[in-house]
């Protein structure tokens with residue numbers, strides 16, 4: 001059962017150390033959030049799951065980790081300088097500024113100014129001289145550096161279509177209207193794949209990527225009922241897109257985009273390529289640009305063609321929010337509330353908590369530490385040695401942060417080398433022999 005409202009989730013995130021407002025001790029900054037001790041684990045588990053499924057489990061995708069600061073010419077030719085803007089209005093009555101399509105009900109139409117375009121990119125300067133020319137942008141999407149590295153990757157890996165380049169990392173947008181916790185923020189992370197295909201095969205690959213990405217979100221624990229697909233109508237498509245299907249999630253504030261799967265045609269490689277006329281680029285982007293690279297491939301007959309690209313682009317932060325919301329559940333146990341985060345074990349920030357029944361019994365504590373050290377070596381993720389002593393409270397706290405199992409070392413453990421393993425979801429406890437505990441945890445996680 002997802003959270004009743006966003007406030008419940010925000011409270012849990014702060015209380016247990018998943019997510020904090022940035023610069024909180026100085027009053028906070030709108031649209032910026034920091035991931036705390038558990039948030040950093042959850043986020044990195046989600047990103048690892050994506051990388052594993054997109055790069056490791058396929059044989060047709062390569063990885064990339066490019067610079068965030070992006071030369072202005074790149075974003076000029078990509079179209080972002082001209083088109084990456086939102087219409088902005090001011091309300092003369094409340095004095096606030098909004099994205100034109102996101103004006104709250106309390107503002108009257110007659111109080112709003114005419115919409116004007118506001119570019120969402122953050123500008124900065126590279127080097128000590130501010131000559132007005134050498135400025136850069138903080139990238140508004142990770143995609144562009146994939147296109148600008150296209151030839152490098154092709155040359156170094158001998159890839160030909162169909163193949164993809166994947167990248168995860170920060171993106172920045174100076175959003176006008178912020179929304180719902182980490183849903184719409186100014187600094188966020190994306191997980192983007194640019195999958196290059198032969199022109200003509202693009203529709204087929206687009207469909208196949210929509211299906212595979214939808215399934216992946218289900219594999220992360222998001223129920224069928226909370227997900228839907230939205231075929232973006234022609235008049236809402238981004239400047240580069242021939243077709244886009246958004247994977248929508250039922251967020252606490254409404255059904256909104258979690259990931260977009262776009263058919264970007266040959267627009268981007270075309271825009272960044274030299275010899276555009278000769279290449280007969282379908283998206284018709286003659287930028288007359290300064291690129292020194294021909295971003296094209298040769299077919300069997302040695303004819304040059306510019307690959308089309310299918311782009312599944314997911315937001316890490318929106319993913320974290322969806323997953324937390326989906327996992328959040330409140331149960332009544334013996335008249336008391338139990339909050340449980342029913343995270344898929346591979347996403348759980350802590351895979352197991354090992355606790356000695358008596359915090360000042362040397363033998364029990366040292367055996368518990370040994371158990372922790374051995375389990376940590378399995379490489380499954382974080383195993384926590386928990387020595388606060390109150391087992392009942394520990395169980396509840398670990399339920400709340402989604403730890404799949406709690407392992408308790410007690411007096412019996414010293415005698416017969418067994419421990420108590422408690423399952424987060426069923427709350428059932430079983431005694432497991434120490435030599436079987438690694439296998440048990442591996443099976444769960």
Ligand code: ATP
Pocket residue numbers: 141173175182183184185186188190257258259260313314315316317318
């Ligand atoms: P929206 O219309 O909701 O602003 P978008 O269509 O502009 O999203 P894309 O440019 O397609 O988003 O970016 C791909 C993904 O990056 C989105 O599906 C979303 O998960 C994530 N994303 C985009 N903007 C933000 C933001 N400001 N904060 C958090 N995540 C974002």
